[in-house]
Amino acid sequence: MKKIFLTIIAAVAMVSMFASCQEKPEDEKDKEKEQEPTEAVTIDGNFADWAALKDVASAELDVDANAYPGMLAMKAYADETSIYVYFEYELQEETPEEGDPFIQTSAPFEIFVDSDGDATTGGSSWIWSEVGYEYMLEDETGFLGEGNTVRDMAETMHIYHFDGVDGKDAWDEGGHLTELELSAYAESAGTVKNGVATVEVAFLRSVVNASKAGTIAIGIVGYDGTWKTQGVLPQGEAAGAVAMLDVTLP
Numbered sequence: 001m002k003k004i005f006l007t008i009i010a011a012v013a014m015v016s017m018f019a020s021c022q023e024k025p026e027d028e029k030d031k032e033k034e035q036e037p038t039e040a041v042t043i044d045g046n047f048a049d050w051a052a053l054k055d056v057a058s059a060e061l062d063v064d065a066n067a068y069p070g071m072l073a074m075k076a077y078a079d080e081t082s083i084y085v086y087f088e089y090e091l092q093e094e095t096p097e098e099g100d101p102f103i104q105t106s107a108p109f110e111i112f113v114d115s116d117g118d119a120t121t122g123g124s125s126w127i128w129s130e131v132g133y134e135y136m137l138e139d140e141t142g143f144l145g146e147g148n149t150v151r152d153m154a155e156t157m158h159i160y161h162f163d164g165v166d167g168k169d170a171w172d173e174g175g176h177l178t179e180l181e182l183s184a185y186a187e188s189a190g191t192v193k194n195g196v197a198t199v200e201v202a203f204l205r206s207v208v209n210a211s212k213a214g215t216i217a218i219g220i221v222g223y224d225g226t227w228k229t230q231g232v233l234p235q236g237e238a239a240g241a242v243a244m245l246d247v248t249l250p
Contacts (some may be wrong), residue, residue: 040079041086043202045150045189050086050200053077057218057247059234067239071231072196076218076247078205083247085111085201089222091148091192092230102195106225107142111201114217114244115210123162123170123177127232128219130243135208136160136170136177142223143190143199150190150199157186159207182207210249217244 041049050056058075075086089109091102112133114122119132138158145151164176185207190199210216222231236242 039082039202040077041084041200041202043084043187043189043200045191045200047086047198047200050075050077055248057245059245061233062235062237064237068229068232068235071220071222071233071235074220074233074245076245078210078216078247078249080250081205082202083113083205083208083210083216083218085218085220087199087220087222087233089143089197089199089231091144091195091197092224094224102148104224105144105148107144107197108138108140108223108225108227109142110221111137112219112221112244113137113208113210115208117215117217119217119243121166123164123175124167125169125219126239127221128234128242128244129236129240130217131219132166133217133219133244134162136162137186137201137203143188143197144192148192148197150188150192150197153188153201154184154186157188157201157203159185159203180207205249212249214249216247216249218247219244 040053056075056077060073061069061071070090070092072088072090077084091104093101094103113135114132115134119130122132122134125131139153139156141156143150143153159180159182160177161180162170163178165174168175170177186203188199188201190197205211220233221229224230234242234245
């Protein structure tokens with residue numbers, strides 16, 4: 001009888017040991033869950049998550065710098081995997097018809113990224129005083145869909161790498177952009193209300209060579225259908241008066 005009892009105890013101990021090896025304590029599970037990367041912003045056209053962000057970089061239209069008033073506000077933020085850009089763009093009137101004051105149907109735009117945080121390397125621009133961008137994201141068709149809605153630009157957004165002479169404009173002698181053949185690296189969403197398009201864009205840090213912690217700089221330009229500049233942020237009192245927006249990479 002004693003032998004049978006000891007055998008049962010040994011069997012129970014082995015089962016308990018196996019179970020303890022298979023299942024981790026709750027506190028360890030919680031720690032692992034906390035370490036899993038999570039998206040800071042969900043690209044869905046709902047902008048409440050932007051309001052909850054801490055230390056988000058932002059710029060707004062300077063009322064005294066009204067040469068390009070179309071871009072009203074921008075924000076930029078980065079988490080461990082992605083860079084997020086938010087902007088508000090006022091649609092431009094193009095000989096409006098009665099009852100239809102906002103008839104801009106095409107809104108190309110470009111996002112410039114100084115991914116190494118060094119304004120002395122990369123391409124220059126007349127728009128900002130300190131640029132040195134290595135990458136440019138562009139959508140030639142723009143963010144507007146049918147009926148003044150914001151469309152998904154995941155399949156139409158292009159990304160270019162500046163591989164010309166440092167300090168040269170991409171369209172001047174010595175400047176050069178090469179399009180990168182990438183897919184599934186960006187997503188976008190937004191809304192249009194009272195003639196203002198609010199857009200959020202996310203793209204992978206890896207595609208702009210910004211995998212390490214540090215600081216990058218971002219600027220954005222919006223155009224009308226004829227590629228006339230309508231909005232710029234950050235913007236100073238004159239073109240080239242301010243640097244691009246600094247964004248911290250965790």
